[in-house]
Amino acid sequence: MFMFVYMLSCWKVVSAGSHSLMTLVTYIDGQTQFPEFSVVVMLDDLQIGYYDSVTWKPVYRIHSDAKYFEEEQSDAGLVFGDMYTGMKNRVFYLKKLQNHTAGVYVQQRLAGCELLNDYKPGPVHFWDAFGGQNMEELIFDTQKKDIQIKKPWMISWDQTKLNKVKFMYENLYHPTCIKVLQRYLNMEKSNLMRKVKPRVRLMRKTLSDSHGLQISCLATGFYPRHINLTLFRDGQPVDDDQITGGQILPNGDGTYQMRKSLVISEEELREEHKYNCAMKHLSLDNKLDFTFDVAESDPAFFSQSVVFSVLVFMCVAVLIITALIIRRKRRAAG
Structure with a gap:
């Protein structure tokens, strides 16, 4: 209200x-x-x-x-x-x-x-x-x-x-x-006057409707509340109008959290840009910098990984079934 x-x-x-x-x-x-x-x-x-x-x-x-x-x-x-x-x-x-x-x-x-x-x-x-x-x-x-x-x-x-x-x-x-x-x-x-260092999590989410990817940088558990959290693409800050989140929110233990997210289109994934998250806080002596491993979350890479995993599983299953058949025949012959 x-x-x-x-x-x-x-x-x-x-x-x-x-x-x-x-x-x-x-x-x-x-x-x-x-x-x-x-x-x-x-x-x-x-x-x-x-x-x-x-x-x-x-x-x-x-x-x-x-x-x-x-x-x-x-x-x-x-x-x-x-x-x-x-x-x-x-x-x-x-x-x-x-x-x-x-x-x-x-x-x-x-x-x-x-x-x-x-x-x-x-x-x-x-x-x-x-x-x-x-x-x-x-x-x-x-x-x-x-x-x-x-x-x-x-x-x-x-x-x-x-x-x-x-x-x-x-x-x-x-x-x-x-x-x-x-x-x-x-x-x-x-x-x-206490200073509590932020804990950082990098998250990836595949978007099934657009075949794109959402990356998120979450800093949580920090105090005081002032923090500088920035997403970069190829070393340049991403424009604010492309980012969601960014509000400083309270945790239940007296600390704070901030999350910033960016949606990467399927076309951008093919361009193989480098994305990273950097933050500054009073509890840190130096700026923290974390790099997103976007390639491993590429939908094409994911699909290939699934196909490869299915093929390996089928080969293993065939070998196990063949071994069981040979074992039964040897028992029958004995």
Whole structure:
């Protein structure tokens, strides 16, 4: 129902080696079984907290220091309370703008901050999605203390509104986000800084309908989630529009996987191209490179192999039957 795929694709702007604190916020206008307002708090790819309009209180999955309890409750009330009011008012105007008068209307937001590789505070990112479309995006530049609007707003801001938003980002959103990010990063550093090497599988599948071949490169069991997986044809990267897959998916044990596949036509098989899969990951000292043995999966080669195997089996069967007949005759003669 919700646009988590879109949210994760936006999340990719956070660079490898840095750390982020992101909030995935959902506001629902209409009757559903879900809370009207809910927030999931993520430290990198680890969920650390939850907040909704049922209790209006944050719930943290990681045990925090008791001395920060009142401060965290107050911070959550200020930040999420302002988000709730802003999104509720915005939905009121957006429904009119999009002529949406009945049913359920969903607004989602991905917002958060980043610590760069040198642990210096980075910019604040902000994306909005409405009814599954019409995304809006802005970045708050912490150095220039200014807002960069990356995608046009459906409802324009006047100067008063813009000044208020700048003030909130500079004095509430950014300092609170960086404070919480640094605090929980210190608590979960050993978990978040671990490096697990990917396990690699090369797979081939003969396509009976087209007499072609599908090759797949699967990297699984790796952490952190950032990975560079590329398919090559004769040393050149295969165009993305020819490849299926490529999404980073979670495993049940806290690691990730990625699969990329390519269909090779019967004509391409006869051209005897060389295909290989290369990957880079933080857990690896060097790039890994694996070559597909496509020739052995050529349909013609497969057919010849089957014919040869049948002939060998028939010869062996004839020899066994002949030996049994000779043995019986010798017994009869004795």
